């Protein structure tokens with residue numbers, strides 16, 4: 113791993129690292145915030161952030177205002193790029209497919225399957241790397257925004273026991289039922305809609321092996337709310353399955369990082385409380 117950026121921040125350090133990913137077959141960039149406790153040699157729990165469409169590892173660290181809360185709670189925050197990248201990596205001219213739009217799934221279809229294995233990357237390769245190279249414990253949480261909110265929910269649901277906590281901002285809760293998800297899942301997984309359900313939080317809730325409480329914040333003025341996000345589908349699935357969920361509709365807020373930053377403190381409190389509780 114090679115460090116390519118470092119900035120003092122709230123007594124800790126915001127870093128960006130670059131590494132060769134064996135899962136994705138390309139060079140990946142990942143942002144790592146080390147709180148003051150980690151710089152003093154303490155092992156800290158790790159909160160993974162998954163970004164939305166068009167994002168790199170930069171959007172979250174420059175716009176979400178998370179460093180102050182990570183510093184206060186003594187949490188390492190890891191924010192990877194949202195897809196494999198590079199000249200040899202398959203892409204599409206549209207913003208919602210290909211580079212910047214990995215959807216956190218493991219692709220099975222050409223030309224995507226060679227590099228687009230984002231689920232194994234975020235759930236397996238990245239935690240192993242972080243826990244080897246940084247003063248991290250194996251206590252993990254995961255959260256994200258939009259496509260990354262979908263990624264966080266699905267990653268926690270598919271990997272029981274691996275995360276202590278999960279939350280999301282404006283997630284795509286039912287990708288198999290909305291245009292962004294249908295386009296990406298058809299490309300990456302093919303046309304068998306049964307396969308799509310393995311990557312759809314609303315579908316996975318019914319048979320979840322672990323009932324981690326979900327915290328979901330959603331802006332009511334979000335331009336993608338009615339067509340792409342539809343959080344009520346997740347709430348209904350949770351009610352049917354007896355899965356704990358706190359869905360907070362936030363009047364006046366749109367889909368942007370201004371919204372995310374406004375409720376970031378609450379998400380850190382949610383994850384920090386879970387980290388403090390022994391299982």
Ligand SMILES: N[C@@H](CCC(=O)N[C@@H](CS)C(=O)NCC(=O)O)C(=O)O
Pocket residue numbers: 163164165166167171175207257258259367368369
């Ligand atoms: N209107 C946007 C749609 C993509 C979008 O809204 N991306 C969200 C995540 S779904 C985002 O985080 N954008 C980057 C940012 O706001 O920094 C575009 O065409 O680029």
